[in-house]
Amino acid sequence: QSLRRILFGGTFHVFNYEWRKSFFQFREPDSELSYILEADRGGARAIQMVIQARIIKFLLFSQPGSTDRSTDQDKALAAALSDSLWLAGQEERATVTLVTEDYCITPHLDYKLDDFTEKLQLFTFDRKDDVWKFILDHIQCFKAEGSHGVILFLYSIICSRTVDLSSNTSHLLHLSLGNFVCRQLQALLNLLLTGRASPHVFNGTLQFGEDGQPLERPLQGVLSRSDVGYLHWSREQVGSMLKTPRFPVWVCCINSSYSVLFSLNRSLLSDWRMEHQFQLFYCNGQNSQRSTARLTVTHSHHWEAPPAEADPEKRFPSLEMTIRTKWDGAAIDWNGTDPFY
Structure with a gap:
C-alpha cells in the first residue's frame, strides 16, 4: 500500500x-x-x-x-x-x-x-x-x-x-x-x-529567493558529484555536480526525450587540454538508430580565444545546444551523420 x-x-x-x-x-x-x-x-x-x-x-x-x-x-x-x-x-x-x-x-x-x-x-x-x-x-x-x-x-x-x-x-x-x-x-x-x-538540478541548497528574502522551505539541489551525469537544455541551469560527473557519461533530456551521450576518454573530465577537440558518442535507444552517432567537438576555453559569434538566425539541432550547456560555444561536427534531435 x-x-x-x-x-x-x-x-x-x-x-x-x-x-x-x-x-x-x-x-x-x-x-x-x-x-x-x-x-x-x-x-x-x-x-x-x-x-x-x-x-x-x-x-x-x-x-x-x-x-x-x-x-x-x-x-x-x-x-x-x-x-x-x-x-x-x-x-x-x-x-x-x-x-x-x-x-x-x-x-x-x-x-x-x-x-x-x-x-x-x-x-x-x-x-x-x-x-x-x-x-x-x-x-x-x-x-x-x-x-x-x-x-x-x-x-x-x-x-x-x-x-x-x-x-x-x-x-x-x-x-x-x-x-x-x-x-x-x-x-x-x-x-x-x-x-x-x-x-532540482542546481548545486547545493537554495536558502534565499530572487528577492534576497529567506525561503519558507529551502530548495534542495544536488549535493555531490554523481558517477554518471545529466545534461538538459532548459532555463534551469544544471549545476556542475551533474554536468561534471566522475565518468564521461551523461543522460540527456532533449525535447522531453531521454538519451545518452558518452566519451571513451575518462581524462576528458580531469584535464582541460583534452577539451580542445574530442569525440562524443550518442545513442537514444530507438529502433530507428542503427549505429552509434559519433560527434567531433572543438572547444576553446574563455582564456584561450574569444568566443565565436553565433549566427542569431541559424537554428541548431537540440543535441548541439544540449552539448553547449557543458562546453559553451563549441563547434560540433556530425561526421557524415544527418543531424537529429
Whole structure:
C-alpha cells in the first residue's frame, strides 16, 4: 500500500499496459549496438536511459574486455541496477524486490489487485557485492519479456530509499494521455543518479529567493558529484555536480526525450587540454538508430580565444545546444551523420 501511495497517491491505481510490458532488453549480442537497451516511448523510458548510462560506464571503465557479449550484457545490467540501488540505500544497504508465486498480503477493500504487487518479496543486503551477485543470479526477472522488469526495479529503488520519498507529499506518477508519466521526474532521475530524490538540478541548497528574502522551505539541489551525469537544455541551469560527473557519461533530456551521450576518454573530465577537440558518442535507444552517432567537438576555453559569434538566425539541432550547456560555444561536427534531435 505504501508503494502505491508513493507512486500514485492512492492504493486504487495500478500500472497500465505500457509500464507492465517494460523491461531491460538489449539489442542482439552480435550486433554493433549490443550494449544498447531498447527503450520504450512511455513513462519508463527515463528509467531505462539512466540504466543505459550506467551500463556504458561499466562496460567502458569498470571491467576488462571480454569476448562473450551475452555474458557482458548480463553483468553490465546487474552492475547498473545494483549501483543505483546501493546509492539509494545511502551506500549502506539495498533492497531487491522479486515476484513470488503466492500472495504475500491480504488486500483491503480500497486496494485494487494487479496480480503483481501483492506477490512481492523483499531481499535486503548490506554489502554491495551481494546485491550485484543476487541480481545477476536473478537477471531474467529484469530482462525477460513479461517480467515487469522496470516496475520491479522502481519498486526496489523505493524500498531501498524511503527517507526522501516517504516524506514527499506529492506522488511520483500521474496519468497523462492514458499513460502514467513521472510527476516528479527530476526527483526520480536525481534519485537514480545520485541516491537522493532532490527535485532540482542546481548545486547545493537554495536558502534565499530572487528577492534576497529567506525561503519558507529551502530548495534542495544536488549535493555531490554523481558517477554518471545529466545534461538538459532548459532555463534551469544544471549545476556542475551533474554536468561534471566522475565518468564521461551523461543522460540527456532533449525535447522531453531521454538519451545518452558518452566519451571513451575518462581524462576528458580531469584535464582541460583534452577539451580542445574530442569525440562524443550518442545513442537514444530507438529502433530507428542503427549505429552509434559519433560527434567531433572543438572547444576553446574563455582564456584561450574569444568566443565565436553565433549566427542569431541559424537554428541548431537540440543535441548541439544540449552539448553547449557543458562546453559553451563549441563547434560540433556530425561526421557524415544527418543531424537529429
